[in-house]
Amino acid sequence: MSRLFQFVRQWKPIIKEGFSQSFLIAKFLCLLHVTNTHVCTPVLVYGPSMLPTLNLTGDVVLVEHLSQKFGKVGPGDVVVVRSPENPRKTVTKRIVAVEGESVTFLVEPALSDRSHTVVVPRGHVWIQGDNIYSSRDSRQFGPVPYGLILGKAFWRVWPPDAFGSLSQE
Amino acid sequence: MGTRNFLWNSAKKFFTIGLIGLTVSDRYFSIVPVRGYSMSPTFNPQISSYTGSLTDDRVLVEKFCLEKYKFSCGDVVVFCSPSNHREMHIKRITALPGDWISTPHSYDAIVVPKGHCWVEGDNSVFSLDSRSFGPIPLGLVHGRVTHIVWPPQRVGKVDKRIPQEHLPF
Numbered sequence: 001m002s003r004l005f006q007f008v009r010q011w012k013p014i015i016k017e018g019f020s021q022s023f024l025i026a027k028f029l030c031l032l033h034v035t036n037t038h039v040c041t042p043v044l045v046y047g048p049s050m051l052p053t054l055n056l057t058g059d060v061v062l063v064e065h066l067s068q069k070f071g072k073v074g075p076g077d078v079v080v081v082r083s084p085e086n087p088r089k090t091v092t093k094r095i096v097a098v099e100g101e102s103v104t105f106l107v108e109p110a111l112s113d114r115s116h117t118v119v120v121p122r123g124h125v126w127i128q129g130d131n132i133y134s135s136r137d138s139r140q141f142g143p144v145p146y147g148l149i150l151g152k153a154f155w156r157v158w159p160p161d162a163f164g165s166l167s168q169e
Numbered sequence: 170m171g172t173r174n175f176l177w178n179s180a181k182k183f184f185t186i187g188l189i190g191l192t193v194s195d196r197y198f199s200i201v202p203v204r205g206y207s208m209s210p211t212f213n214p215q216i217s218s219y220t221g222s223l224t225d226d227r228v229l230v231e232k233f234c235l236e237k238y239k240f241s242c243g244d245v246v247v248f249c250s251p252s253n254h255r256e257m258h259i260k261r262i263t264a265l266p267g268d269w270i271s272t273p274h275s276y277d278a279i280v281v282p283k284g285h286c287w288v289e290g291d292n293s294v295f296s297l298d299s300r301s302f303g304p305i306p307l308g309l310v311h312g313r314v315t316h317i318v319w320p321p322q323r324v325g326k327v328d329k330r331i332p333q334e335h336l337p338f
Binding site: 026030034071084085086087122123124144148 | 188189251252253305308309
């Protein structure tokens with residue numbers, strides 16, 4: 001019995017130290033999660049749909065979530081959106097029109113001049129890639145509910161020679 | 170001097186608790202009140218004249234399903250409204266991608282597109298759901314309801330069932 005007490009007394013400070021360090025790590029991970037989900041996070045984007053704004057092989061951009069929460073995301077912004085065709089995928093496109101506006105777009109720009117006009121319904125946005133020849137966007141899957149927007153990409157971090165703000169076009 | 174220290178320590182404690190609470194409610198579980206009667210008798214079965222928030226049901230929402238976005242027919246989910254991103258609704262999923270659903274106002278049957286789901290309230294009369302705004306992208310879902318935690322006399326698991334007349338064909 002006294003052996004047990006001795007054992008506990010020996011290990012108690014180490015166990016306490018272990019708990020406090022784990023708690024510190026847990027607090028740090030929580031801070032990381034909250035910052036990434038609600039404030040700002042880096043995102044790797046790749047693919048041809050946003051040429052020439054974003055590169056084919058991959059850019060790292062900073063995406064901020066505060067504009068989306070306050071409803072301040074508007075036309076001309078590059079946004080990261082959860083894909084309406086596959087919720088596990090995120091796509092990066094530019095907002096062309098918001099609710100109430102009407103959009104005229106080329107249905108198949110490489111093949112014909114046929115264009116189509118759509119009015120964006122309430123609570124939705126119309127997103128298009130800058131490279132309309134190679135982009136799967138609202139022209140295929142329709143207007144996207146505002147709730148799917150994850151954040152606005154405002155700054156490019158990588159590659160270093162393209163470091164800087166993603167200016168509006 | 171002592172009060173400033175005390176205030177600073179309390180502020181740090183609140184900040185830490187806030188961070189941990191936000192992380193847990195984003196990633197694991199959260200408890201939300203159910204307003205309205207669109208899910209009677211599953212939630213809020215009695216229409217009371219006293220519309221206080223104390224009498225609303227409170228349910229446990231789990232976020233583990235957001236890892237893979239794998240839902241089954243009959244799951245009750247919390248989702249962002251497609252017409253107003255600031256509102257969240259609670260309804261039951263009655264059809265998954267690829268299922269056929271009959272629209273109530275015409276003789277057509279529509280197929281639920283890829284990445285979307287059809288949601289309906291258990292109480293068809295009071296419910297504003299996919300019969301009005303169409304199928305919703307699965308990306309709008311923010312969690313799955315597993316248990317009722319308030320009021321104490323109805324604490325229990327939420328059944329995964331589909332009312333007979335809602336069966337898709």
